[in-house]
Amino acid sequence: xxxxxxxxxxxxxxxxxxxxxxxxxxxxxxxxxxxxxxxxxxxxxxxxxxxxxxxxxxxxxxxxxxxxxxxxxxxxxxxxxxxxxxxxxxxxxxxxxxxxxxxxxxxxxxxxxxxxxxxxxxxxxxxxxxxxxxxxxxxxxxxxxxxxxxxxxxxxxxxxxxxxxxxxxxxxxxxxxxxxxxxxxxxxxxxxxxxxxxxxxxxxxxxxxxxxxxxxxxxxxxxxxxxxxxxxxxxxxxxxxxxxxxxxxxxxxxxxxxxxxxxxxxxxxxxx
Amino acid sequence: xxxxxxxxxxxxxxxxxxxxxxxxxxxxxxxxxxxxxxxxxxxxxxxxxxxxxxxxxxxxxxxxxxxxxxxxxxxxxxxxxxxxxxxxxxxxxxxxxxxxxxxxxxxxxxxxxxxxxxxxxxxxxxxxxxxxxxxxxxxxxxxxxxxxxxxxxxxxxxxxxxxxxxxxxxxxxxxxxxxxxxxxxxxxxxxxxxxxxxxxxxxxxxxxxxxxxxxxxxxxxxxxxxxxxxxxxxxxxxxxxxxxxxxxxxxxxxxxxxxxxxxxx
Numbered sequence: 001x002x003x004x005x006x007x008x009x010x011x012x013x014x015x016x017x018x019x020x021x022x023x024x025x026x027x028x029x030x031x032x033x034x035x036x037x038x039x040x041x042x043x044x045x046x047x048x049x050x051x052x053x054x055x056x057x058x059x060x061x062x063x064x065x066x067x068x069x070x071x072x073x074x075x076x077x078x079x080x081x082x083x084x085x086x087x088x089x090x091x092x093x094x095x096x097x098x099x100x101x102x103x104x105x106x107x108x109x110x111x112x113x114x115x116x117x118x119x120x121x122x123x124x125x126x127x128x129x130x131x132x133x134x135x136x137x138x139x140x141x142x143x144x145x146x147x148x149x150x151x152x153x154x155x156x157x158x159x160x161x162x163x164x165x166x167x168x169x170x171x172x173x174x175x176x177x178x179x180x181x182x183x184x185x186x187x188x189x190x191x192x193x194x195x196x197x198x199x200x201x202x203x204x205x206x207x208x209x210x211x212x213x214x215x216x217x218x219x220x221x222x223x224x225x226x227x228x229x230x231x232x233x234x235x236x237x238x239x240x241x242x243x244x245x246x247x248x249x250x251x252x253x254x255x256x257x258x259x260x261x262x263x264x265x266x267x268x269x270x271x272x
Numbered sequence: 273x274x275x276x277x278x279x280x281x282x283x284x285x286x287x288x289x290x291x292x293x294x295x296x297x298x299x300x301x302x303x304x305x306x307x308x309x310x311x312x313x314x315x316x317x318x319x320x321x322x323x324x325x326x327x328x329x330x331x332x333x334x335x336x337x338x339x340x341x342x343x344x345x346x347x348x349x350x351x352x353x354x355x356x357x358x359x360x361x362x363x364x365x366x367x368x369x370x371x372x373x374x375x376x377x378x379x380x381x382x383x384x385x386x387x388x389x390x391x392x393x394x395x396x397x398x399x400x401x402x403x404x405x406x407x408x409x410x411x412x413x414x415x416x417x418x419x420x421x422x423x424x425x426x427x428x429x430x431x432x433x434x435x436x437x438x439x440x441x442x443x444x445x446x447x448x449x450x451x452x453x454x455x456x457x458x459x460x461x462x463x464x465x466x467x468x469x470x471x472x473x474x475x476x477x478x479x480x481x482x483x484x485x486x487x488x489x490x491x492x493x494x495x496x497x498x499x500x501x502x503x504x505x506x507x508x509x510x511x512x513x514x515x516x517x518x519x520x521x522x523x524x525x526x527x528x529x530x531x532x533x534x535x536x537x
Contacts (some may be wrong), residue, residue, distance in 0.1 A: 024378070025375050025378040025379035026378065026379050026380075026381070026382045026383065028379060029379035029380065029383075048401055048402060049402075099280075101284040102284055102285050102288055102293060103296075105293035106293040106294075106296035106297050106300065107297070107300065109294075109297045110297060110300060110301055110304075113519075116473065116518065116519070117514070117515045117518055118476055118477045118480045118481070118514060118518055119477075120477065120480055120481040120484050120492070121480055121484065121491075121492065121495050121510070121511050121514050122511060124495065124496070124498075124499035124507055124511075125511075127499065128319075128320045128321075128499075128504075129320060158284075162281075162283075165281045166281055168278075168280070168281065169277055169278050169280070169281035173278075175278065175279070178278075178280050183280075197388075199389060200388045200390070200391070203389070203390075204391040204392075204393065206391075207391040207393055207394060208391075208393055208481055208484075208485060211393070211396075211485045211486075212484065212485055212496070218394075219394075222394060222397045223397055223485070223486065225397065226397045226400055226401055226486070229401055231398070231401055234397050234398055234401065235398060237394070238394045238395060238398065241390070241391060241394045242390050242394075245386075245389050245390045245391065246386060246389070246390070248389075249386045249389030250386065253385060253386070
């Protein structure tokens with residue numbers, strides 16, 4: 001099984017959505033879960049089981065403290081840096097590797113082997129070589145996302161269908177024209193999919209790095225509250241983390257759906 | 273004719289310097305290890321990097337220590353097995369529920385779509401406060417991490433039953449249970465198997481990462497501890513061991529799951 005099969009097939013992009021009237025089921029489920037949480041918290045009435053209101057209150061209180069805001073800003077900034085790095089470095093490397101099809105075939109198994117290692121155990125190496133600061137955390141977040149990006153983009157670039165290429169050759173198209181008119185459009189769907197997939201991986205890597213390093217950032221804030229048993233704070237922070245992850249995730253999914261609709265292989269393109 | 277063909281339209285060369293891509297993979301791997309060995313023995317501080325040969329020797333020594341195997345390796349493997357089993361059962365069960373009930377499918381689908389965008393490890397501190405630092409929060413989190421990939425793959429499998437087969441089943445008046453065991457599960461098995469294979473990878477990551485972040489024992493904890501106490505050789509030995517274990521686990525479980533996959537036979 002290739003990475004593109006497994007990683008991109010795991011979440012079908014366009015679920016069947018029959019027209020339904022009334023309250024949308026996802027909303028009902030969300031409200032139901034929230035109500036269940038509230039009811040349990042009210043029944044248990046314990047400090048380790050905050051109600052949703054307590055959690056949001058604690059989050060709002062925390063958001064007024066400069067230290068917490070700095071931590072949140074640190075996380076967002078690190079995430080952005082690492083993710084831009086993943087998108088640019090990963091895509092360019094993957095693209096170049098994919099064009100050199102022989103080397104793509106030789107190097108991919110190595111990258112795939114590194115990719116299949118539970119990467120978290122390599123984090124101490126980042127600390128050893130990059131220190132305790134931002135560099136190691138951004139570096140690890142980058143490392144968490146860049147391999148799938150390289151693998152997916154290079155696989156797509158190496159798998160450009162031969163027929164358009166032969167047509168281009170018979171039309172005597174120049175290599176730059178082939179790249180902009182055939183290769184790039186045909187790898188765009190895989191690139192959009194990889195953008196979505198690697199965002200989650202990058203954020204995950206960053207959060208784990210922050211939890212382990214314990215200097216600053218939302219991961220650190222989460223873990224700092226464990227010995228203090230400040231559950232309201234912890235749950236509030238989890239809500240914040242989810243909010244930070246959700247907006248780009250939805251945006252990237254929309255982007256992917258559009259790119260697939262426009263450039264995907266399933267739709268018959270007219271090759272404009 | 274071939275000479276006039278632009279480079280992009282030529283087929284991929286079979287060999288370079290007489291070697292196939294697979295051989296080059298091996299050559300590159302050996303070169304990388306050799307470079308690491310040389311670097312570790314010359315330029316880099318031994319507190320930062322130990323040579324690969326030393327890693328291998330130290331791994332073998334650790335594996336010869338009974339306390340290390342029973343105290344760190346086996347507990348981690350046990351947690352991985354538990355998390356994997358839970359993720360598999362919950363994942364296939366949830367997928368079946370979603371397949372049976374369009375309402376549940378509509379309700380859950382958007383959450384599943386964004387699930388892996390959210391760093392689920394953020395929830396680990398909550399579980400630790402509620403359940404302590406033992407194996408239970410680790411198994412729960414790792415199972416939750418692995419279950420969704422099982423759900424999405426199993427759903428693909430359940431959806432793959434061809435329409436004529438469904439009609440045939442209806443005309444034969446197959447009951448729900450018969451339909452499940454005679455048609456649905458066998459048809460979905462290859463997809464469930466690939467979901468389980470990924471679920472294992474996720475469960476392994478989950479266990480090692482949670483042990484690494486906060487726990488009292490296990491391989492992940494051992495690596496974190498070795499880092500904190502400057503036992504560099506032990507740290508690298510642990511990392512090497514995890515790489516080997518993950519590889520062996522994937523190959524072993526992959527071989528079992530491949531036998532379930534009738535599409536490959």
